[in-house]
Ligand SMILES: Nc1ncnc2c1ncn2[C@@H]1O[C@H](COP(=O)(O)OP(=O)(O)OP(=O)(O)O)[C@@H](O)[C@H]1O
């Protein structure tokens with residue numbers, strides 16, 4: 324093999340026109356190259372604030388100028404520290420939520436085109452490209468990320484926008500439930516072996532510690548166990564199921580934290596508890612199904628695709644399926660949905676980067692050239708043509724184009 328081919332493989336001298344694929348998330352950003360089977364890097368969406376020097380989340384700001392600064396710094400880190408390629412004159416695929424605010428999309432495009440002078444950008448809807456990893460074009464795609472869960476049914480490659488659903492549930496909700504439970508029931512063990520309530524030692528646990536505890540020790544319990552736990556809350560005569568073993572977790576210094584078994588399973592219950600509007604993960608799937616045209620429902624129900632980091636929680640998909648089947652047979656839904664053949668797909672990648680992988684597949688096909696937004700076209704209007712913006716979808720313009 325010639326030497327230059329070998330070097331191109333490790334990314335130092337990357338082929339000039341390899342498309343770069345980004346999936347910017349509120350918690351984690353995935354970045355890599357089209358045609359590869361996984362992102363080169365998955366890193367926290369955080370940058371150092373230019374004024375204070377503190378580490379801040381990239382997308383947690385309402386100020387447009389501040390967001391632009393943060394994106395410039397963050398994308399610099401992605402290109403020059405992790406991907407090691409020159410952004411100039413290189414194509415980009417941005418995997419994004421279909422419901423991303425137009426402002427955020429425009430600022431991102433401005434940074435990529437004006438600051439980094441990329442050749443072109445394709446904005447690929449994450450729910451749509453996730454289906455590409457499975458080679459199907461119909462499915463009900465649910466993305467359970469950090470900040471929120473979004474559900475969009477896609478039929479024959481077309482998102483059914485009238486049936487989209489969103490809920491503010493995800494990794495963040497699990498963290499706050501875990502924090503509450505630990506402060507209430509967790510025991511801190513000192514060097515001398517003495518146990519104290521965690522809340523008497525510290526007021527809050529850092530987000531990173533909560534995430535580590537969640538990923539290492541928490542799981543989603545089965546529907547039967549969960550219903551017994553809930554019945555026991557209201558009627559003490561019902562025996563609760565035996566709790567899972569407690570875990571000793573090292574905190575700072577020589578201090579340890581005893582995480583009771585009940586906390587390990589109760590922390591994730593927040594994803595399945597219905598809120599004041601009686602909404603939870605399983606109910607939004609059934610609600611969305613009701614809003615879809617009747618002849619698409621069976622196919623959608625048989626093609627559920629669950630993506631996003633929180634979908635990696637142990638037992639989540641099993642519990643979700645059990646809950647949907649029980650709810651669909653219940654009085655509230657059985658008359659309207661009338662389907663009980665729900666099935667969940669198993670995508671060929673870890674749940675947190677399925678959408679990125681879809682973007683990498685799209686970036687490697689010819690289709691990318693047709694849907695791309697070139698730099699010169701962006702520089703004319705200084706904004707990304709938007710499907711929900713009527714001024715970009717004028718009938719006369721469309722007719723002119725098709726003529
Ligand atoms: N193996 C795992 N078990 C449990 N949780 C996990 C696992 N892997 C990742 N997560 C959680 O998934 C969340 C991040 O998921 P993801 O990367 O899809 O979010 P995001 O794309 O940044 O967020 P959003 O889509 O809301 O913008 C984090 O809360 C993280 O703790």
Ligand SMILES: [Mg+2]
Pocket residue numbers: 347348349466468631
């Ligand atoms: Mg995401």
